[in-house]
Amino acid sequence: MSEIFMPDLSFEERLRLLETNADSVRDGSYFKRLSPEEVEARQQSYVEKDMELDDLEEKKKAFLVEIKSEQDPIKQDIKYLRKELRTGMREVLGKIFNIPDYPNKMMKQYNEFGELLGSRRLRPEEHQSNVFAISKTASL
Numbered sequence: 001m002s003e004i005f006m007p008d009l010s011f012e013e014r015l016r017l018l019e020t021n022a023d024s025v026r027d028g029s030y031f032k033r034l035s036p037e038e039v040e041a042r043q044q045s046y047v048e049k050d051m052e053l054d055d056l057e058e059k060k061k062a063f064l065v066e067i068k069s070e071q072d073p074i075k076q077d078i079k080y081l082r083k084e085l086r087t088g089m090r091e092v093l094g095k096i097f098n099i100p101d102y103p104n105k106m107m108k109q110y111n112e113f114g115e116l117l118g119s120r121r122l123r124p125e126e127h128q129s130n131v132f133a134i135s136k137t138a139s140l
Contacts, residue, residue: 102128 006014019025034042084090097110100122107126109117 100126100128 006017009017080091092111095112096117097112099108099110100106101108101119102122105122105127106119107122108119111117
């Protein structure tokens with residue numbers, strides 16, 4: 001489609017004739033075929049931009065890995081804080097002492113400060129085997 005309106009006229013004369021003979025004129029975009037030189041230039045530009053984008057993608061991945069390594073400890077802290085706020089308790093590492101309460105058939109758990117942590121029913125193997133056994137009392 002290389003038809004040119006009045007090819008023998010100069011650009012200015014052709015433009016004036018187009019304006020005077022046109023039914024209407026509007027501003028808009030249109031597609032124009034690229035010349036072989038323009039195609040080659042666009043291909044070179046495409047290759048350069050593609051390589052530049054690949055470099056940026058690699059930098060982005062490295063950056064995201066770095067940010068993730070900084071985020072992970074914070075996310076872990078938030079997870080524990082959320083759990084503590086939801087339950088109203090925090091997890092503590094320490095010794096847990098299981099003290100049987102034979103008359104009530106319960107096993108009570110205490111921490112090293114003597115605070116009651118919880119209790120449960122005695123398991124069958126934990127029941128007192130000797131009916132006449134003397135209950136243990138703490139001595140100082």
